[in-house]
Amino acid sequence: MPRVLVSDKLSPTAVQIFKDRGVEVDYLPDLGKDKEKLLSVIGQYDGLAIRSATKVTEKLIEAATNLKVIGRAGIGVDNVDIPAASRRGIIVMNTPFGNSITTAEHAIAMLFAVARQIPEANASTHAGKWEKNRFMGVEITGKTLGVIGCGNIGSVVAMRGIGLKMHVVAFDPFLSVERAAELGVEKVELDELFARADFITLHTPLNDKTRGIVNKDAFAKMKDGVRIINCARGGLVVEADLVEALKSGKVAGAGIDVFEVEPATENALFDMPNVVCTPHLGASTTEAQENVALQVAEQMSDYLVKGAVTNAINMPSISAEEAPRLKPFIKLAEVLGAFVGQVTEEPIEEVEILFDGSTADMNRRALTSAALAGLIRPQVSDVNMVSAPIMVKERGIILSEVKRDKSGAFDGYIKLTVKTSVKTRTIAGTCFSDGKPRFIQIKGINLDAEVGEHMLYTTNYDVPGIIGILGGICAKHEVNIANFQLGRNRPGGDAIALLYLDGPFPAKVLEELRANKAILSAKPLQFDVTV
Template sequence: MAPRVLVSDKLSTTAVQIFRDRGIEVDYLPDLGKDKEKLLEVIGQYDGLAIRSATKVTEKLINAATKLKVVGRAGIGVDNVDIPAASRKGIIVMNTPFGNSITTAEHAVAMIFALARQIPEANASTHAGKWEKNRFMGIEITGKTLGIIGCGNIGSIVATRGVGLKMHVIAFDPFLSDSRAEELGVEKVELDELFTRADFITLHTPLTDKTRNIIDATAIARMKPGVRIINCARGGLVVEADLIAALKSGKVAGAGIDVFEVEPAEYNELFGMENVVATPHLGASTTEAQENVALHVAEQMSDYLIKGAVSNAINMPSITAEEAPRLKPFVKLAEVLGAFVGQVTEDPIKEVEILFDGSTATMNTRALISAALAGLIRPQVSDVNMVSAPIMVKERGIIVAEVKRDKSGVFDGYIKLTVKTEHRTRSIAGTCFSDGKPRFIQIKGINLDAEVGQHMLYTTNADAPGIIGLLGTVCGENGVNIANFQLGRNRPGGDAIALLYLDAPFPEKVLEQVRSHKSIDSAKRLHFDVGSV
């Protein structure tokens, strides 16, 4: 059955056609996002939901969306999506961070010019028939210091424009590397230094707990007298009451505000102030940007629903369409390794270490880690997937470590999963051969080569004669057909393991019979979802 997508906000008809061209059923209902009750009523029918800002994807809506796999936001901000709730339900949330980057950056630069030369007020005065040339004395921006808070996609574009305008550009961003700053031609500084040095301050950061109210009375007190502040990012980054007080006192010479704490902002004390340029969230409002983000979100959602490719996801590692075919077998391998340990471990897990050896170390390991964690906790939480697994693991206080190393053995690449509980440490390693099927190559430090089947029996015992005969006899007497039988031991007379690949689930009464035998230390019935391999 073809995936089905709901477009609940106004989106380009070209974007809607992209879904149809990819073989996806799409319902274009651009006003449905405003009708919460009707949306709640129908959302259970859809695999994907494409939105802009009008639709509010709340926890209540997510709980009703029983089939939903992906939410695509045409634009950067995802404030209208409950991301934690979506993650817990295993729903991917995508945005389009590049479609309107240039447009938003250009709007911020336009604000810089408008504030420097008082263009809006001068325009209104001139249209009113006044000629107040002396009233609108501006300042040059050449040589001034531009402070950028957040130097990501949009901030970096503003930085290059500022450098081109012969401004001295300084930037605060915890994730800005020295090499990237040098490439952009900006000086990397701490936030306090930016406040004290900048003539213009422009914000280009998402709204998070760390960035909320990043500019308040305390921050403004550190700034230069006559500083100008631009916010084309998110309402809530600036404390509006503190900004208003500073504008009235003259500490802040002007402000360019495109986003507000409450939107739509039909009333705001900033409105009507002569030293404020206010626009109604126009940062991304150009014909090109609106078309771009719509096309991007349709392509991204289609790639995921059809190919499994993940791009620009907020809560999931990206998997490009090019790497998806190569990565898919190893995603399944990682999930199987996690599922093995999850099924044989009864004590609470405290730590997980995932080793990527050889070629696997060059892959998208974030996706592989997510898959391993999903397999690990699925025996306890059945409805977990690659999106929700990292959240659930974190909530349980499990420490996850990643290790990468160059090829160290006979295999081109393999994955090893080690789990620690309070009482023991378990490990298992696996790889994929040319057929793309996962194989176990080491369990408990014991080497073997075992094909993974849907139904399996795992036993541990002391290395001694008769185990093969014992297991074969028990299975034969109870009508259990063995498709494959693999043994391994660490040394003669030491620890040994057996893995039986079966045609059907191992019966519970037969399992008890195996466990009761004096030669068997433990026996576990295993199940693996290998249908898609």
């Protein structure tokens, strides 16, 4: 009988689900806070069910000699060392859709609280004061609500805003015009959202592209008296800049549920008038806590008893029989998607995945999910192979799969075509006998490039001296090139270069490279190459 440890507080109903499905369970909800005790007992368990209190570090994973699955009751897995778990073959699951409504409702509640200064008015009245003239609020009816990130949670907020007779404008790189029309929102660029919105609410993950997205420069573009709501992730809003904007009157109020440092026992925002602060309560309702707890118990039980994989962060939904053959191509599909996702800035409208030769007979659902997860992960960092197709559908992106018999020199390959309103991008790849993914075509240009963790992709005209320019600039700054591949469509035509590097490409070197007139574009890329 498999054995699961529940080291954080979880619903008693969830604990019963484990028992009913033939899983032995130890419910020790305070153990996650005792790192040393947890470390000493984790080797006894096949599964670990957690919330946010338990920190699953590399050290803990090394001690978890029998662990097969980690289940996170909730969406965020920041407290789990996923690469370390992957290296040990431990599946990491989450419950990505259990608290969407709850988080969206909290954002709407914060919007009302800030608009009418409810917390301050409540405190004043409880203190025996009657300061009716002090708390002059604003109506939300007829106002413009700017939604940054219109995915699973943001779309719910947008619909609630429309129901409150607000005009909703939305910025999301993956939101199609068709999906925007379906939601009833106006799709705009970020600067236009800043300029037009009376209220701005954030519902985007925290990653390199979104960190500090609301900062001093952004505030300068906003209306005077704008109000900011953040129930997504701390770090999206630069807190010091928000404090200054509040002091100057540029921002009339803010509702903040998440902070740059948590738990936030001290923060400059706490002393600001008309700033409503809550302790990361976005997912804290009875219904949401129950939903995610039940889901994680069901998912973990199904895996431990039946071998079924659902909502895995680091594992596709595949059967045991097909896994050895499919696994390298899962990684190939993921890196193909990741390549296009990292070089594409415009909203994606269509995705076509071609399965040629032997890949046409594989588990195309798993391969497609891997490609889509890689494609949108640069914008939606907590996406997994199960949630990726849903997110693509929600954004109105047209997805098509094509399979055909062997048509070229390779036994089988995958080709990804992504269309935006600006251009179409294509990339193809295959796996050789060593199981490692390789790029074989980019922009219709043939090449043979091994996939590395750190790469640099450039485009240029096919003219003499490109190799010297790239190599010279890298050598000047001691950037070592492990591999160097070139390709062109015709003599004197379009050309590309793909460099496999020993480490990340330095930003200052990238600036120098882009300043060279011979280089049309240069993009540093990063891939997870663990198979």
